[in-house]
Amino acid sequence: MDPDIGLPIRRHEVTPTRETPVIPDAPYTEPTKTPTPAREPV
Amino acid sequence: MRPTPNPRRRPPPLESRFRVGEIFAPRFWVFDDNHIYGPSHWRMRWEHQGPVECQIDGSLHGVYAWHHVGPILEWLAKHQTEPVVVGIVGLWGSVIEYEFGYRAQFARVYRLLYKIVDGGQPVIDAQLMRLRRNYGVSQ
Numbered sequence: 001m002d003p004d005i006g007l008p009i010r011r012h013e014v015t016p017t018r019e020t021p022v023i024p025d026a027p028y029t030e031p032t033k034t035p036t037p038a039r040e041p042v
Numbered sequence: 043m044r045p046t047p048n049p050r051r052r053p054p055p056l057e058s059r060f061r062v063g064e065i066f067a068p069r070f071w072v073f074d075d076n077h078i079y080g081p082s083h084w085r086m087r088w089e090h091q092g093p094v095e096c097q098i099d100g101s102l103h104g105v106y107a108w109h110h111v112g113p114i115l116e117w118l119a120k121h122q123t124e125p126v127v128v129g130i131v132g133l134w135g136s137v138i139e140y141e142f143g144y145r146a147q148f149a150r151v152y153r154l155l156y157k158i159v160d161g162g163q164p165v166i167d168a169q170l171m172r173l174r175r176n177y178g179v180s181q
Binding site: 007010011012014015023025026028029 | 058059106108115116133137140142155
């Protein structure tokens with residue numbers, strides 16, 4: 001079981017470049033108490 | 043006589059866009075001392091070198107990632123049954139964007155940020171550092 005990703009919105013055709021990417025961070029934040037929908041295994 | 047189309051039977055085709063450069067997004071993996079694995083029941087192993095490829099059409103569902111790390115952490119706080127590593131992947135090829143995440147044809151590991159054990163606080167330890175070395179990522 002994983003966190004739900006919701007409904008499909010659009011499709012992208014993505015071509016990587018040779019440029020050095022700028023990668024965003026994803027810092028830890030204290031989880032809130034709001035319920036998160038669950039889904040079947042992916 | 044032609045049958046009347048049932049609009050509920052087939053969803054409309056998704057709008058398609060072309061993009062240059064990878065889409066960066068957070069996701070999580072289960073792990074052992076040397077590798078990370080997809081969390082689903084078939085535990086696909088991510089190799090140290092090269093990208094992961096997984097078709098997104100047909101019976102395969104592609105590589106999952108999320109728009110933001112918050113929903114991952116909230117879900118882990120409630121449902122986690124084993125330790126995981128949270129990180130950042132780059133996605134490319136055919137990528138389907140969802141409300142809260144993505145399914146992609148190709149993915150590569152760019153960050154292995156921290157371990158989450160028992161839905162608790164982030165942990166950076168020697169095991170995580172070894173995984174970072176194995177996958178050639180600095181953090």
